[in-house]
Amino acid sequence: xxxxxxxxxxxxxxxxxxxxxxxxxxxxxxxxxxxxxxxxxxxxxxxxxxxxxxxxxxxxxxxxxxxxxxxxxxxxxxxxxxxxxxxxxxxxxxxxxxxxxxxxxxxxxxxxxxxxxxxxxxxxxxxxxxxxxxxxxxxxxxxxxxxxxxxxxxxxxxxx
Numbered sequence: 001x002x003x004x005x006x007x008x009x010x011x012x013x014x015x016x017x018x019x020x021x022x023x024x025x026x027x028x029x030x031x032x033x034x035x036x037x038x039x040x041x042x043x044x045x046x047x048x049x050x051x052x053x054x055x056x057x058x059x060x061x062x063x064x065x066x067x068x069x070x071x072x073x074x075x076x077x078x079x080x081x082x083x084x085x086x087x088x089x090x091x092x093x094x095x096x097x098x099x100x101x102x103x104x105x106x107x108x109x110x111x112x113x114x115x116x117x118x119x120x121x122x123x124x125x126x127x128x129x130x131x132x133x134x135x136x137x138x139x140x141x142x143x144x145x146x147x148x149x150x151x152x153x154x155x156x157x158x159x160x
Contacts, residue, residue: 049079075106099129
């Protein structure tokens with residue numbers, strides 16, 4: 001019978017490694033009910049989902065883009081469903097649902113990979129939303145049209 005040598009780094013301590021993705025790939029069924037509320041009834045402005053947790057953050061209908069910016073964490077990934085309201089070119093009120101993959105530049109690689117691997121299964125249950133992946137608040141604002149470039153009429157922005 002062969003004996004196992006003690007590992008040098010652990011000093012003989014037996015370590016168990018659990019797959020952290022097992023926890024993060026579980027979804028709360030209530031997430032999809034909340035999505036239907038925002039899609040069909042226009043009951044909320046946004047919903048922020050965190051993998052591996054039961055709770056979600058729901059923005060009331062009168063919430064603004066500024067409220068969403070305040071709630072999004074600076075260094076943690078999230079999935080966000082955002083209901084954007086705007087006026088069309090002919091003045092009609094229009095609404096568009098966005099599925100935002102919030103992967104901030106300062107988040108860990110592990111969480112970016114965990115959210116990227118779970119995105120497909122999560123996204124399949126959210127039909128009718130446009131897909132967007134962003135890494136900063138500025139990028140989110142630009143993609144949603146909430147931030148207008150001041151130099152957009154001035155060419156490339158270089159002063160000579």
